[in-house]
Amino acid sequence: MTPDAFRELGHRLVDWVADYRKRMDKLPVMSPVVPGEVKAAFPRSAPETPQSPQALLELLDQAVVPGITHWNHSRFFAYFPGNSAFPSVLADLVCSALGAQAMSWQTSPAATEVEEVVMEWLQDLVGLPRTFTGVIQDTASTATLVALLCARERTTGFGQRRGGMQAEPSALTVYYSEEAHSSVEKGALMAGFGAENLRRIETDEVFALRPERLAHAIETDLGQGKRPCAIVAGIGTTATTAFDPLHAMLALAKKYGLWLHVDAAMAGSAMILPECRPRWQGVEEADSVVFNPHKWLGVGLDLSAYYVRDVAHLTQTLSTQPSYLKTAQDGQVKNFRDWGVPLGRRFRALKLWFLLHLEGAEAVRRRLRRDLENARWLAAEIARNPDWEVIAPVALQTVCIRHRSADNMAVAQRVNLAGRAYVTPSVVRGRAMIRVSIGSEHSERPDVQAVWDELQRAAACTQRPT
Numbered sequence: 001m002t003p004d005a006f007r008e009l010g011h012r013l014v015d016w017v018a019d020y021r022k023r024m025d026k027l028p029v030m031s032p033v034v035p036g037e038v039k040a041a042f043p044r045s046a047p048e049t050p051q052s053p054q055a056l057l058e059l060l061d062q063a064v065v066p067g068i069t070h071w072n073h074s075r076f077f078a079y080f081p082g083n084s085a086f087p088s089v090l091a092d093l094v095c096s097a098l099g100a101q102a103m104s105w106q107t108s109p110a111a112t113e114v115e116e117v118v119m120e121w122l123q124d125l126v127g128l129p130r131t132f133t134g135v136i137q138d139t140a141s142t143a144t145l146v147a148l149l150c151a152r153e154r155t156t157g158f159g160q161r162r163g164g165m166q167a168e169p170s171a172l173t174v175y176y177s178e179e180a181h182s183s184v185e186k187g188a189l190m191a192g193f194g195a196e197n198l199r200r201i202e203t204d205e206v207f208a209l210r211p212e213r214l215a216h217a218i219e220t221d222l223g224q225g226k227r228p229c230a231i232v233a234g235i236g237t238t239a240t241t242a243f244d245p246l247h248a249m250l251a252l253a254k255k256y257g258l259w260l261h262v263d264a265a266m267a268g269s270a271m272i273l274p275e276c277r278p279r280w281q282g283v284e285e286a287d288s289v290v291f292n293p294h295k296w297l298g299v300g301l302d303l304s305a306y307y308v309r310d311v312a313h314l315t316q317t318l319s320t321q322p323s324y325l326k327t328a329q330d331g332q333v334k335n336f337r338d339w340g341v342p343l344g345r346r347f348r349a350l351k352l353w354f355l356l357h358l359e360g361a362e363a364v365r366r367r368l369r370r371d372l373e374n375a376r377w378l379a380a381e382i383a384r385n386p387d388w389e390v391i392a393p394v395a396l397q398t399v400c401i402r403h404r405s406a407d408n409m410a411v412a413q414r415v416n417l418a419g420r421a422y423v424t425p426s427v428v429r430g431r432a433m434i435r436v437s438i439g440s441e442h443s444e445r446p447d448v449q450a451v452w453d454e455l456q457r458a459a460a461c462t463q464r465p466t
């Protein structure tokens with residue numbers, strides 16, 4: 001493609017993006033396609049000759065868009081907010097255009113240095129002290145894996161340079177709440193701890209980890225000759241936005257010499273609001289912290305912010321030094337390939353820079369405060385209705401609700417299939433519930449009112465005798 005052909009199609013596609021976002025709210029939020037439907041619209045083999053841009057646009061509209069669940073839709077209330085604000089969309093275009101490789105400082109100095117700048121901006125915005133240093137990871141799952149690898153290597157004195165976990169004289173154990181995200185267990189398994197050495201600690205009536213149970217589990221493991229290694233604290237758990245007791249967990253981590261990793265994937269964005277920061281008080285004592293600007297903040301997937309206190313330990317755990325990667329600047333600069341799993345890295349920092357530059361932090365704060373206010377409003381509406389109940393404290397923007405007599409799974413499914421709003425059915429402690437996660441960029445009070453109306457209508461229909 002020539003630059004001029006790129007310009008022409010590029011302009012059409014920018015128009016297409018703007019039009020898509022304008023009409024998106026009229027599309028069904030959850031994709032209505034059936035399995036195989038999208039595939040069937042595509043040719044069975046790759047084109048041998050150039051096809052027309054027009055045919056591409058037609059396939060995009062006719063096959064791809066119907067197969068999209070619109071995470072930026074103002075009535076998207078499922079899972080967690082996955083906003084991709086326009087500045088982030090534009091940054092992605094520039095990122096691809098530059099094609100920069102951010103694996104080493106030398107391979108694109110700007111990619112490394114802009115990443116340093118925006119990670120410092122972000123840590124100031126969420127109130128993390130400069131004793132932490134940040135790096136962008138693709139996802140919170142990867143960051144948690146990295147944290148657990150670092151924990152493992154600290155406990156074993158870099159056992160990976162000897163026989164690895166297989167040569168350790170006793171098993172290393174990891175602790176996290178039964179409400180922790182599945183990525184914690186996955187990371188621990190990938191880091192080689194073994195399922196038998198993972199401890200899911202009981203939670204209390206507000207779904208937060210019980211510190212006395214954690215202390216008991218550590219003592220029991222020590223008594224059985226195991227080596228407690230790491231604790232993962234959930235700051236805003238996935239199902240109910242529970243906040244584990246960070247101070248008590250940090251005290252145990254200190255007492256027994258364990259790594260403490262904070263998983264604030266969703267809730268971390270809220271910390272740009274000073275009034276939310278008491279929720280993670282003590283975080284400055286953690287060994288590592290992750291949160292996802294690619295959730296509520298407005299940066300499109302994928303951009304996960306990972307902060308560590310001991311950079312030397314991180315890079316000692318993950319660095320590789322083949323001759324072809326050595327550069328004259330090593331020692332003076334950051335080579336981010338040594339701060340995570342992949343070698344190749346995109347210039348993701350552009351997305352955070354564009355967003356903060358073009359919108360400013362205050363606009364993001366205003367949006368998040370709007371969402372918190374809408375969540376409180378919805379919770380109050382539900383509390384007034386005797387047929388419904390709010391089943392977990394509304395700590396941030398997620399409201400966990402259940403209809404007292406209807407089949408909640410069927411209610412959620414009915415809402416989702418109707419296409420006018422999208423919520424997540426879930427099960428907590430064996431009870432079916434519906435999560436309404438507020439926080440789509442353009443979700444205003446009438447949208448929240450609309451999902452509440454949809455839920456009530458769906459409950460009335462599912463209860464009607466057939």
Ligand SMILES: Cc1ncc(COP(=O)(O)O)c(C=O)c1O
Pocket residue numbers: 080138139140141142181183234236237238263264265266292304
């Ligand atoms: C608390 C928590 N941790 C981790 C994750 C995983 O995030 P990612 O998709 O960035 O791996 C999620 C996703 O919802 C989450 O809620």
